[in-house]
Amino acid sequence: MKLPSLGNLKFLKVKKEPLSFLFLKRLFDDKLQKIKSRKEAANLRRSFKAGLEPFAPIPNGIVEFLIQNSPSAKVDIVDC
Known part of the structure; x- marks a missing residue:
């Protein structure tokens, strides 16, 4: 699909x-x-307790999908 x-x-x-x-x-x-x-x-339990994954991952390919018609677009990913 192209937008x-x-x-x-x-x-x-x-x-x-x-x-x-x-x-x-x-x-x-x-x-x-x-x-x-x-x-x-055990490693997963430790990382959960330490809070190493506080943000949702960006689904694979979503950024590429959004910039598919604008390959020179600059992308900035910010943790809030």
């Missing part, structure tokens, strides 16, 4: 908002169920 309205895009600023604790907990539980190794599970 002609984004053809003249010069600058894209992506603001990453912090996730709520409940959403993070749900993500953590889902990831933990998929892990087979005890060592990986």
Whole structure:
């Protein structure tokens, strides 16, 4: 799908908002169920407790999709 309205895009600023604790907990539980190794599970628990993943990841390919008609656009990703 191509969006002609984004053809003249010069600058894209992506603001990453912090996730709520409940959403993070749900993500953590889902990831933990998929892990087979005890060592990986322990590492995941440590990073969750330390708060190493406070922001939602940007889905793969979304920035490229938005700038597909404006390859020279500058992209700035900001954690809020």
